Amino acid sequence: MSELLQFLVSGITVGAIYAAIALGFTLIYNASGVxxxxxxxxxxxxxxxxxxxxxxxxxxxxxAPLAVIAGMLVGVLLYRLAxxxxxxAPLVSLIIITIGASIFLRGAMQAxxxxxxxxxxxxxxxxxxxxxxxxxxxxxxxxIGGSIAVFAFLAWFLNRTRAGRGIRATASNRMAAAxxxxxxxxxxxxSFALSAAIGALAGVLxxxxxxxxxxxxxxxxxxxxxxxxxxxxxxxxxxLAGGLLIGLIEAMTAGYISxxxxxxxxxxxxxxxxxxxPQGLFGARITExx
Amino acid sequence: MMxxxxxxxxxxxxDTGRHAYLQNKVTRRRxxxxxxxxxxxFAVLVGLGALIFPSSYFYRVGTLVWINTLAVTGxxxxxxxxxxxxxxxxxxxxxxxxxxxxxxxxxxxxxxxxLSGVLLAGLLALVVGRPILKLSGYYxxxxxxxxxxxIWMVLSKEAWLTGGPDGMTVSGMNARNLFKMVGLNLKSxxxxxxxxxxxxxIGAAIAVNLAGSPSGRSLRAIHDSDVAARSLGIDVAxxxxxxxxxxxxxxxxxxGLLALANGYITPETGGFMHSVEMVTMAVLGGxxxxxxxxxxxxxxxxxxQVLTVFADYEHMLLGGIMVVTMIAMRRGLVPFIADLWTRRxx
Amino acid sequence: xSLDIDGIGIAFGGIKAVxxxxxxAHPGEVTSIIGPNGAGKTTLFNLVxxxxxxxxxxxxxxxxxxxxxxxxxxxxxxxxxTFQNLQVFPQMTALDNVMTGCHMQERSNLLSDLLGLPxxxxxxxxxRASAMAALERAGLxxxxxxxxxxxxxxxxxxxxxxxxLVTGCTILLLDEPAAGCNAxxxxxxxxxxxxxxxxxxxxxxxxxxxxxxxxxSSHIVVLDQGRKIAEGGPQEIRTNPHVIAAYLGAHxxxxxxxxxxx
Numbered sequence: 091m092s093e094l095l096q097f098l099v100s101g102i103t104v105g106a107i108y109a110a111i112a113l114g115f116t117l118i119y120n121a122s123g124v125x126x127x128x129x130x131x132x133x134x135x136x137x138x139x140x141x142x143x144x145x146x147x148x149x150x151x152x153x154a155p156l157a158v159i160a161g162m163l164v165g166v167l168l169y170r171l172a173x174x175x176x177x178x179a180p181l182v183s184l185i186i187i188t189i190g191a192s193i194f195l196r197g198a199m200q201a202x203x204x205x206x207x208x209x210x211x212x213x214x215x216x217x218x219x220x221x222x223x224x225x226x227x228x229x230x231x232x233x234i235g236g237s238i239a240v241f242a243f244l245a246w247f248l249n250r251t252r253a254g255r256g257i258r259a260t261a262s263n264r265m266a267a268a269x270x271x272x273x274x275x276x277x278x279x280x281s282f283a284l285s286a287a288i289g290a291l292a293g294v295l296x297x298x299x300x301x302x303x304x305x306x307x308x309x310x311x312x313x314x315x316x317x318x319x320x321x322x323x324x325x326x327x328x329x330l331a332g333g334l335l336i337g338l339i340e341a342m343t344a345g346y347i348s349x350x351x352x353x354x355x356x357x358x359x360x361x362x363x364x365x366x367x368p369q370g371l372f373g374a375r376i377t378e379x380x
Numbered sequence: 381m382m383x384x385x386x387x388x389x390x391x392x393x394x395d396t397g398r399h400a401y402l403q404n405k406v407t408r409r410r411x412x413x414x415x416x417x418x419x420x421x422f423a424v425l426v427g428l429g430a431l432i433f434p435s436s437y438f439y440r441v442g443t444l445v446w447i448n449t450l451a452v453t454g455x456x457x458x459x460x461x462x463x464x465x466x467x468x469x470x471x472x473x474x475x476x477x478x479x480x481x482x483x484x485x486x487x488x489x490x491x492x493x494x495l496s497g498v499l500l501a502g503l504l505a506l507v508v509g510r511p512i513l514k515l516s517g518y519y520x521x522x523x524x525x526x527x528x529x530x531i532w533m534v535l536s537k538e539a540w541l542t543g544g545p546d547g548m549t550v551s552g553m554n555a556r557n558l559f560k561m562v563g564l565n566l567k568s569x570x571x572x573x574x575x576x577x578x579x580x581x582i583g584a585a586i587a588v589n590l591a592g593s594p595s596g597r598s599l600r601a602i603h604d605s606d607v608a609a610r611s612l613g614i615d616v617a618x619x620x621x622x623x624x625x626x627x628x629x630x631x632x633x634x635x636g637l638l639a640l641a642n643g644y645i646t647p648e649t650g651g652f653m654h655s656v657e658m659v660t661m662a663v664l665g666g667x668x669x670x671x672x673x674x675x676x677x678x679x680x681x682x683x684x685q686v687l688t689v690f691a692d693y694e695h696m697l698l699g700g701i702m703v704v705t706m707i708a709m710r711r712g713l714v715p716f717i718a719d720l721w722t723r724r725x726x
Numbered sequence: 727x728s729l730d731i732d733g734i735g736i737a738f739g740g741i742k743a744v745x746x747x748x749x750x751a752h753p754g755e756v757t758s759i760i761g762p763n764g765a766g767k768t769t770l771f772n773l774v775x776x777x778x779x780x781x782x783x784x785x786x787x788x789x790x791x792x793x794x795x796x797x798x799x800x801x802x803x804x805x806x807x808t809f810q811n812l813q814v815f816p817q818m819t820a821l822d823n824v825m826t827g828c829h830m831q832e833r834s835n836l837l838s839d840l841l842g843l844p845x846x847x848x849x850x851x852x853x854r855a856s857a858m859a860a861l862e863r864a865g866l867x868x869x870x871x872x873x874x875x876x877x878x879x880x881x882x883x884x885x886x887x888x889x890x891l892v893t894g895c896t897i898l899l900l901d902e903p904a905a906g907c908n909a910x911x912x913x914x915x916x917x918x919x920x921x922x923x924x925x926x927x928x929x930x931x932x933x934x935x936x937x938x939x940x941x942x943s944s945h946i947v948v949l950d951q952g953r954k955i956a957e958g959g960p961q962e963i964r965t966n967p968h969v970i971a972a973y974l975g976a977h978x979x980x981x982x983x984x985x986x987x988x
Contacts, residue, residue, distance in 0.1 A: 125518045175707045181517045183706045185465045186663055189521075190702025193656055197695025308652055312529065315522050350537045357526030364523055365511045415842040586840050593839030593846045594832040594853065597818075601826045604815035607777060611813070612893055613801035613830040622836060668817075 092223025097345040098338065099221070103230040103299060105337020106237035107133075110292035111314030112321065112329035113240055114285035120261040120324055121281035124184055128168060128192035130311030132289025134199055135161045137302030140294045141208035150213055158290045164195070165286020166279055174278070192307060199304040212298040229298045236295045240288050241330050247284075248326075257281050309353065313340075316356040319363050322370030331371065415589035418670060419581045425674075426577030430570070439569040441685055443641050446576035447634050448677035450583045452661045453670050454630025457587055459659065460667030461596065462623045463603040464513075465521045467655050468528025469631045472501040474535060474650025476632030477639040478542060481550040490552035494636035498629055505628035506621065513620040520624075528655050535647035547646030550639045572641040579637060583630060584670040590626075599623055631658075653695075660698050663705050666712025675714050727788040727804060727896045728752050729928050734773055734783030735952075743769045745952040746783070751945070753896070756919060756929045758939045760963075761949035762972065767932045768810050770949070771899050774930075775807045776800045787897065802830060806895035808886035810902050810932070816875040820885055823874050824860050827889035828853035856892050864888040865914055879906035884915065897928045904935050916942060940964065948972070 111129060118126045139160045143153035172191045176183055212229035219226050248254040253276075259267040260277040268274050293302060317336045321328025336356055344352035363370060412420075429442045451473055458464050479497025484490055512523045535542045542548060555571035566574070590596040598619050601609040610616055639645050648654060657680065665676025680698075684690040690697065709716040729751040736744050744766040751757035759767050772778045774785055776797035784793045787803050795803070806827075815823050834849040861867045864884040869877060874885065883903055890898055900919065904912045916938055923929045923942075933939050939946065939960075946963045948956040950972040956963060963969055 125522075127521075172703050172707070179706065179710065180463070182459065182463050182465055183710055185518065185521050186659065187703050187706045189465075189467065189656065189659070190699045190706065192699065193653075193695050194699025194703065197693060197697070197699060200695060201693065308525075309529075312522075312525060316526075319522070351533065354530055354533055357530045360523060360526045361508070364515065364519060368515050368519070413842050413847065585842070589842035589846070590840050592850065593842070594829065594834050594849050595836050595839040597822065597826045598829055600818060600822075601815050601829075604817055605813040607797075608809065608813035608815065608889075609826075610777075610797035611775060611801055611807050611809075612827050612889070613798050614826075615798050626840075 093345070095222055095224040097341045099224050099226050099230065101338035101341030102334060103227075103233055103337070104296075104340060105334035106234045107292050107296045107300065107310075107333070108313045108317045108336050109330045109333025110237045110240050110288055110295075111310055112317035112333045113237075113244060113326060114288040114292075115311075115314050115318050116324060116326055116329045117244065117257075117281050117285040117288070119318075121257050122173070122261075122278055124173060124188065125315075126285070127185065127188040127311060128195060128307075129285070129289055129314055130307035130309065131192050131195040131199070132161045132165060132286045133293035133296070133310045134302055134304060134307045135164055135195070135286075136290030136293025137297035138199055138203045138208060138293075138304065139290075141210055141297060141302065142203055144210045145208075150210075154213075154294045157294050158287050161290020161293070162283045162287040165282045165284075165289075168286070169279060169282035173282070174275075192311065196304055196307055199307075203304060205304060207301050207303045209297055209301045216298070227299060229295070233295045233299065236291060237330070237333070240291065241326065244284075244288075244326060253277075253280060312360075313356050316360045316363075319370055320359055322372035325370070325372040328370055328372035413589070414592055415585040418588040419585035422577070422581035422584050422674075426574070426581065429577070430573065433573075436567060436569040439567075439573040441682065443569070443573045443576045444638075445678050445681045446573070446580040447638050447641070448658075448661060448681050449670075449674045450576070450580045450637070451631050451634035451658055452665070452673040452677050453580070453583045453587050454627035454634075455658050455662040456667055456670060456673045457590065457599075457630070458623050458627035459662055460669070460672070461591065461599040461603060462620055464517060464620060464624070465659065466524040466624070466627070467521050467652070467659070468524030468526070468531070469627065469658050470650045470652070470654035471524075471528035471531035472505065472628040472631040473635035473638075473654065473658075474531055474645075474647070475501040475504065476635030477645045477649050478535060478635075480552070480636040480639040481548055481645055482541060484550075484552040490640065493552070494633075494640070497636055498632040501628045501632035501635075502625050505625045509621045509624040510617070513624060514617045524655075525652070528650065528652060532647055532650045532652070535650050542647070545647060547644060550643050550645060553640065555640070572637075576637055576641060579633065580674075583633070584673070587670050595619070595622070653698075656698060656702075660702050663712060664701055666714035666716070668711060669714055672712050672714040676712070679713075727928060729774070729805075729897050729930065730784075730786035730789070731770075731774060732784040732786065734770070734780050734785065736769065736773055736778055736781050742952050744773060744949075747947075747949065747952075747954045748783075749945075749947045749954070749957060751897070751928050751930050753928045754923055754926045755944040756923050756931055756942050757945045757947065758931045758933060758943040759947050759949060760933070760936075760939055764951075765949040766952040767949055768901060769952075771807060771810075771901055771930075771932065775805060775899060801893060801895075804894070804896035805899070806890035806893045806897070807899035808883070808890055808901055808903060810905075812879070812882050812886065814874045814882050814885055814889075817873070819871050819873055820861060820866055820877065821854065821857055821870040823885055824857035824889045824892055825850075825853045827860075827892040828856060830893055831856070853892075857888075860888040860892045861885075863891070864918065880908065880911050883907065884911075884918075887915075887918065891922070895927065897930070898922060899930045901932045902934060903931070904933060904938055912938060 111133060115126060115129045118124055136157045139157035140153050143156060144150060168191055172187050176187055212227060213232050214228035219228060248258055256272045256277040257280060259272050260274045264274055313336060317332035318329055320335055321332025336359060339359060340352050340355050343355040433439050433442060455469060458466055476497040479500060480494040483493035483496060508527055512519050536545050554568055555575045556566055556568050559566045559571050598614045601614060602616055602619055606616055661676035661680050662673060664679060666672025705712060732748050733746050734744060735742060735746050747770060761767055773780045776795055779794060784791060792800060792803055832849045832853060834846045838846045861870050864887055866881060866884055866888060883906060887903055904915045907915060919929060919942055943960055946960060947954060948963060948969050955972055956966045956969045
């Protein structure tokens with residue numbers, strides 16, 4: 091029983107990370123229709139930058155926001171240098187561009203930092219708390235809290251602010267949004283910046299628990315995709331639920347089947363979703379207009 | 381003035397049209413088809429390589445170029461003809477390679493081992509591809525990314541079978557013996573070079589045949605407009621699935637050849653970066669033609685040998701090439717240069 | 727073969743884009759669908775040709791229920807179409823575009839295609855011949871080797887007709903075939919459609935050019951806001967007060983009248 095509880099705790103912790111990645115991913119997809127394969131790199135940028143700064147003696151409360159800002163800058167650069175010049179390109183080109191950007195960032199990460207695995211201390215120390223029969227790291231609470239905060243922020247931002255409504259309008263119909271005077275270019279910039287910031291934040295929060303290195307971005311992106319697809323592409327609630335579910339499935343796989351194949355569970359979920367329910371749990375089937 | 385010029389300008393295109401049609405008739409009267417022509421061009425290039433290579437090292441790199449060309453030709457069929465991105469083709473490559481490495485340990489002769497690997501890869505592509513290919517292009521990219529990682533994971537974890545992360549040696553046939561049968565005494569590196577070149581030439585010829593055939597037209601139609609293709613009676617999901625299987629077969633044959641020629645393989649042959657490399661080669665050279673596959677494979681295989689810094693900045697270079705090519709010359713080097721050439725001539 | 731539409735409908739997010747529309751198109755006749763922009767004409771075509779799945783109603787070909795069949799299966803039952811906003815294959819030449827339309831006639835298998843066996847080449851030659859004939863018919867023979875991306879809008883419209891014709895269809899859905907054509911080209915398209923119907927094919931036409939509609943239609947169906955508001959021969963439609971109110975307006979009615987007397 092306490093074993094199951096322990097798996098649940100660790101499942102929810104990593105699940106919250108995947109949920110944050112999936113939310114960032116959903117934001118860009120909704121605003122631009124681009125499936126951003128470089129989403130996982132933002133997580134790495136956040137984690138590596140924070141690790142480097144903390145390693146250099148910068149206090150956490152300065153290093154963490156700086157790392158998020160670094161991610162945000164890269165997000166805007168990604169949009170301006172790689173996505174915007176190819177706006178009218180076919181789907182295939184956009185897929186290749188974001189994959190290329192992801193590989194490029196991975197290489198840049200290796201060049202700027204190094205090939206080592208990094209971590210730093212949890213924000214509130216590393217002494218585990220006892221809850222029932224399970225132990226929980228204080229950092230897990232930071233991660234879970236962070237994801238909930240991101241979700242709440244997005245809900246507020248997209249529905250209650252002018253800029254957020256601009257993104258939603260751009261998402262549902264770019265041309266119409268431009269016609270009613272919404273600056274769709276700014277909306278796109280903003281969605282890439284926000285999405286990258288969310289990814290970087292996930293990296294900053296997660297690194298004390300999951301560690302980070304220059305090459306984990308693809309894996310992170312894949313987990314994020316799995317979460318998004320399980321929840322239903324385009325649905326923020328789906329991203330949250332999908333992320334938590336993937337985390338739980340992964341923890342159960344590691345606990346009860348084989349820790350060697352814990353990463354495999356996400357891919358198996360992707361394949362199952364594609365076979366059985368392509369629209370995901372909360373998504374609607376999209377009818378293409380001809 | 382303007383009105384007087386009109387008829388000439390409007391007549392000119394019609395003339396070139398008719399001219400092109402005549403040209404086409406001439407082409408058709410040629411004795412050899414486009415597939416055979418491609419085969420011969422490739423064969424000449426293979427021979428040219430052999431003429432200028434000064435050492436076994438060059439033959440080994442040349443072998444790699446042809447093996448990569450073969451694998452990338454599969455990507456050309458999938459990406460260039462149909463417009464689908466796979467991020468897991470290294471998985472199929474590795475299935476071909478590992479079957480060729482593993483089965484001989486259980487008494488299966490090498491050629492048969494390679495064949496089983498190729499069939500296994502095709503079967504897997506068929507089973508996995510069919511449901512996914514009903515959906516939009518993103519899903520295949522994501523699903524193949526997952527599938528490739530899964531295959532890589534199995535290869536790295538099941539050490540009892542695959543030797544784990546360290547890889548395994550491949551015992552079995554040597555191409556030298558093939559040539560000995562006809563009385564030629566070649567070095568092993570030379571023998572594999574010829575075998576790889578010959579296979580790549582056949583692969584290219586097949587891909588060119590496909591492009592000009594009824595099935596190939598269906599694939600190219602899907603590339604341009606899915607909806608129109610359907611309206612003409614083309615079963616889009618089925619056609620895509622065929623292309624996916626064909627391209628998986630190419631990758632698996634290339635994998636089997638690599639295992640035999642190298643005598644040693646590691647799980648990285650099935651890794652994500654290898655999949656990305658294949659796509660980058662296709663994109664760089666030009667994914668619409670087999671010559672694009674050759675040029676892309678040549679550049680990205682030879683470059684790391686020449687530039688030692690390549691190893692340090694491999695990721696940045698590969699990623700940068702993908703992004704820049706897609707933005708600046710979307711169709712890749714070969715069509716880009718061909719365009720420049722025709723424009724200069726006219 | 728006759729095409730029978732029975733109470734067909736679809737809703738997008740609660741809005742009924744097409745609602746309970748019924749009509750029958752007969753072989754050898756041109757049936758036109760008219761109506762103001764956003765009336766649901768193209769959506770109706772997409773429902774009939776299997777691009778969208780209808781949420782209600784039936785489609786029958788020669789009495790046989792084909793509701794819900796996939797687009798390519800409908801094509802195999804003899805239905806071909808063109809597209810309002812063009813769905814050509816821009817990277818192919820005009821000839822290759824039309825040759826692709828021969829897909830269902832081609833009898834070759836994948837293996838002989840891959841190996842370039844004589845069978846595959848023979849099929850390609852056959853397709854080339856029938857595609858050239860269709861291009862000739864559409865007045866595009868001179869442009870056979872021009873990439874589709876370099877052709878004008880009006881030419882591409884006719885290219886789509888040629889491509890649909892070589893499928894060997896018995897039912898042809900044409901979505902604004904004369905859009906982007908000048909007066910001379912419109913007349914040519916007009917004649918072409920006439921000739922197609924005279925061969926005994928069932929032609930269903932969406933068109934904004936009222937003169938053309940009145941001139942070549944045997945039967946006209948009028949849509950407004952997704953619903954059928956009138957149906958009948960050109961003369962009936964011209965004088966139907968609902969139609970005049972919803973669509974033609976005073977100007978359109980005069981134009982149609984002029985066409986009738988021309």
